Amino acid sequence: MNMHVNSIEAFLEALRQELEVPxxxxxxxxxxxxxxxxxxxxxxxxxxxxxxxxxxxxxxxxxxxxxxxxxxxxxxxxxxxxxxxxxxxxxxxxxxxxxxxxxxxxxxxxxxxxxxxxxxxxxxxxxxxxxxxxxxxxxxxxxxxxxxxxxxxxxxxxxxxxxxxxxxxxxxxxxxxxxxxxxxxxxxxxxxxxFASRQAEVFERRQRVALDSLRKQGLVTASVERLPAFKVKTPLQSAIMILKRHRDNMFARELDMRPISVIITTLAAHAYINQDTIAGALFAALNDMDKFIVQQGDRWIVANPTDALENFADKWNRDPKKKAAFDGWLRQARTDFYAAAQAGTFKDMADALNPRMGYALSMRVMDRLTGGSRLLRAATGASAAAAGTVAAPSFANAERRPSKPQGYA
The missing domain is CATH 3.30.460.10 (Beta Polymerase, domain 2)
Structure with missing residues (x-):
């Protein structure tokens, strides 16, 4: 099976724009x-x-x-x-x-x-x-x-x-x-x-591109250093935003069991290796984030990268149901985004993600991509996918050994 890289990237970019804080x-x-x-x-x-x-x-x-x-x-x-x-x-x-x-x-x-x-x-x-x-x-x-x-x-x-x-x-x-x-x-x-160090290369490149675009439009004359950071969005930031909304909706009725944002953010940042697309960052996180969870005996550890003595997963050890909830969320996210990546049209992508991302959000994404045309909703996507495909990630139940988190000495 192949992942329609161009169309899924367009869909994820539109999804990120809908989630973006103004x-x-x-x-x-x-x-x-x-x-x-x-x-x-x-x-x-x-x-x-x-x-x-x-x-x-x-x-x-x-x-x-x-x-x-x-x-x-x-x-x-x-x-x-x-x-x-x-x-x-x-x-x-x-x-x-x-x-x-x-x-x-x-x-x-x-x-x-x-x-x-x-x-x-x-x-x-x-x-x-x-x-x-x-x-x-x-x-x-x-x-x-x-x-x-x-x-x-x-x-x-x-x-x-x-x-x-x-x-x-x-x-x-x-x-x-x-x-x-x-x-x-x-x-x-x-x-x-x-966190900035995990995406510095891509951030600096995108910052320069954004500033050049604004200069060409005559909107700024400032240096790169003066461009507000929130004006630039990296693939890692975008992927985390999308995963957080998926998590929010999945646990809308079980807020106490919801995986905390700092764990998702930390594990996604460890898994990120300068992918230049949202799809690349998202599937790197989905495929590899659990590899950076350390198990010591019967204890689970997601260490604070700036203070290894602080364990973000402490609550997992006090309440194993919270670890099970994280595992269940990750399995569901893999299933949902894998299905979206395989879809041939934007409508099929939206249908794959609707249960967790929300119907209203998916419809806004489709309107953003198609200008609100119902005909284009069903037809658009397949032609874009033909421009290029890459192998889809596999989330088989292979043995997964925790590895040393990125960013540690």
Whole structure:
């Protein structure tokens, strides 16, 4: 059997475009945490002396965010406020969180925001007006590079990403109100840098192409460095976006069993080897992502690439049903996207993916590809496929041995 490479790539590109977060949402989120940063640096700020830095983390930073199913749902913008001149010897987790919370509540009132500030276990939550369609989770943090580098080096683990490590607050921790060096660890900048390293070659090439196109249209005169990252979408980012929506729909009625995004993102990035098409990146992930799950005795490990002591799959070991759910999702994704790759028309591709990707989304993809023509929906695809084919991936039940994750020393 052959995979119709041209038509499936066109379909996946249109699917990615339908899932894409609009540029104005990225710009809106950036304005929001920039505004908060300005507030924290104002003259009367109680935290200004600690040099607060506000930055984005999570899927918005990685470029893998997807738009909600409906206009009634919200974007979740994750951010960090790192007080760069504060240490764990100066404040307890509780004191840091309370101090920053007071500033966030003052910001909320000064901006005339109506919905009350909420407190999460690790963060403060700002709910913006309904029209904004997003809320921002704000995690208080202090720098933690020296301790993290020392910890990893003492165990002969990779510390190359640890220069941006931070310590964060969590009210569930037993030492939350105790002055101690033992805080929860995180490193969103380090993870983003690792993720970028997995696709750097393709990203830089696409960035140059995008900038050249904008220059020819007379829209920009800036250097490559000034082109916002969200203006460029790599095959790896696109594949992850598509897999996340497939996962969301498959577990729409079992949210607690849904494989978490950081596992999908990490495993897909390990499997990615500079494929220049979405289909190439997607099928590399589907075929190989489980090879980077490490089994040690009866424990499953998906290590944080920037902190090998953090296991993203910890919940699998506490609840084996979550590991089974991931395995079931991966099998289903292989089945669905393999069937789409074999289809001769866009309609057949949509039919193969409808159960998990959603009928409405598939129809929007077809409208994007055919201009809304019902006749073209059924006919288009076969002629494009004739231009070139490649061997389809095989997902046979062969023995699969975990291998060393890419990006490790």
């Amino acid at each position: 540029d104005h949402r990225y710009e809106q989120a950036e304005r929001s945490y920039t505004s908060l940063g300005d507030w924290l640096h104002r003259e009367s700020s109680t935290v200004q002396q600690y040099d607060p830095q506000v930055y984005c983390q999570g899927s918005f930073r990685l470029g893998t965010a997807i738009r909600p199913h409906t206009e009634a749902e919200e974007y979740d913008v994750d951010s960090v406020v790192e007080l760069r001149l504060l240490t764990k010897r100066d404040k307890t987790q509780h004191e840091l969180k309370a101090m920053l919370g007071a500033e966030i509540k003052a910001y909320h009132d000064a901006m005339g925001m109506l919905k009350p500030v909420r407190e999460g276990n690790r963060c403060w939550i700002l709910d913006y007006a309904d029209g904004a369609q997003f809320h921002m989770d704000i995690v208080p943090a202090v720098p933690n590079p020296n301790q993290q580098i020392s910890l990893l080096n003492s165990m002969y683990l990779d510390s190359r990403w640890a220069s941006t490590a931070i310590s964060i607050t969590d009210r569930r921790e037993p030492n939350y109100r105790i002055l101690t060096d033992d805080w929860p660890r995180s490193n969103p900048k380090g993870y983003a840098n690792w």
